[in-house]
Amino acid sequence: MRLLFDEIDQPGLDTLAVYRRDRGGYEMLSRALEMEPADVLSLLQASGLRGRGGAGFAMGTKASFLPKGDMDKYVVCNADESEPGTFKDRELMQKNPHLLIEGLAIAAHAVGANKAFIFIRGEYAYVATILEAALAEAKAADLLGALELWVHRGAGAYICGEETALLDALEGKRGNPRLKPPFPAVQGLYRGPTLINNVETLMNAPIILRMGGEEYAKIGTERSTGTKVVSVSGCVRRPGNYEVELGIPTREIIYDLAGGPDEGRSIKFFFPGGSSAPVLPGTDEMLDLPYDFDSMAKAGSMLGSGAIIVVDDSIGVVDVALKTAKFYRHESCGKCTPCREGTNWTVKMLERIDAGEATPMDLDIMASICDQIIGNCLCVLGDAMAMPIASMIKHFRAEFEAHIDAARERNDLGVAVAQVNRDDHAGQTDLLEPTGEGAGVTVH
């Protein structure tokens, strides 16, 4: 079933003319503008639509938290899609930008907002250009009414996908998460009530208006309604975005749609919802799980942003763990100590494992670091590293231990040198990114 991806490759869909002629573009916005905001809101609530950005919070409920009244209210579209493995919003915005603008305008009407921003990550420069062109068309045709809408480009920081960090970035600061509560619905952008939603969530708004809330709620499962665009990547033959009805077996997505792993390979494990989601081993039991919010949560993971990263049996789990941890170390904003230090130390310990300087006891220390990060920070970036790393250790402890032993054997100097090196703070060289400032590094 395709709602968002229906004929998405139609040439010219990103222009207002085609969008209006073939898709009934902006009809739902005019219908919404004729309705009372409260009625639009109850339609969205009836649809059961849950946020598509990662947390899966019911969109209508979130919108209903905004206070009523005449104050300045804001709608912000979170298009800072940076979760590793996720690329659905990029394709949706590139190919159907007007659907997002229409959805945003509907949401703005529902909550009574007069200003709106699309916060798009700076790396999506060509998508931002397409959005800006579409927005200019919509403004020229006077479709947005009193709503003031702008595209705001970020400058490259994963943390800005976190809603309060995004608000800080939008206010022209470093993207640092804020303490919650107050939640953005009460005190968000410029301290005003703010509705923040993911691109895909907002794009569903016109569809819900067209279908009716109850009708939309019939798609998918009872508590995970609608369709979901799933980004499948990694060791599969046909990586890409696939729109599926929530609740279909995970196996169908990985094998039937994305083609499964290469010939002769099997799935070792997969991230079901972006790199922040705890991994699930590629067993039949896990592959047969229905792909929806609750089933993934019950299996100990999460649907997250709906990005499946498949890892096959040719890849070492330690390599994946190290890549994952390095990413979060780089992206930690540094505001909270457990995350800033915890991500750094996890990388160091994984590198120690790789260098043959670790013992199996280090796995327990790593697990304890993860324990101490989870729930102890303003946002979930630290948790997002701790959970997948802890799950990798849990499911593949034997492989970690084998890796430790093999690396120690390979490292013929053994633990003795490791000890001496640590005394000399050799670990600090880790801080030198081999990439960024690499030009300045010389070996003496």
Added chain:
Amino acid sequence: MAIDPSRIRRYEHGSRVPGWDDAVDLSKAPAVVPDPATTPVPAELRAEIESHMGRYPDFRSAAIPALHAAQRLHGWCSPTAIEQVACVMRLTPGYLTALATFYDMFETRPKGPVDVYVCTNISCSLRGADGIYAAMLSAAGDDPEFHVKSFECLGACDIAPMASIDGEYVGPLEEADCAQIVADVKAGRPVLEAKQLRHRKAAGL
């Protein structure tokens, strides 16, 4: 057992800490908001920053778009670039420097004009991104026209391994493509046109 010093990597100035030799005068007062009378700002840059400032209820929201504009003009977020933005926006250079060092797309060191971001995150590295990055470095790493940087997930795992050449997404890349990218940029052609993401159809349709 003695340590083999060759195992410890150091910067040219001998320290393991980057920026150790950067001059800093702790007794000096911090830089203040520049005086418009003594800070020339190119008219185009001023116009662009001011148009951004007009979009937001709080003018400071325009800081990031303004730094984008200044970096485009000056090639990097140089002290001059920062000072000009600070002058137009009436902010301190320190505030803007704090922003420029936070965000990955701003460079506070001189760089080549063409940004080549090679994604080396999980999905791309599962498909050989580290090899692509090495190949890209050897093809353009020493070329003053290019700024090759390994980047975190660029949101295009469907064309993994991939790279962004001045915002143009191309992939899936093979190591041989790196030389082609350099040649295309130098010739002023569209980069690797057959592999541009914008021409790719949705999967499974």
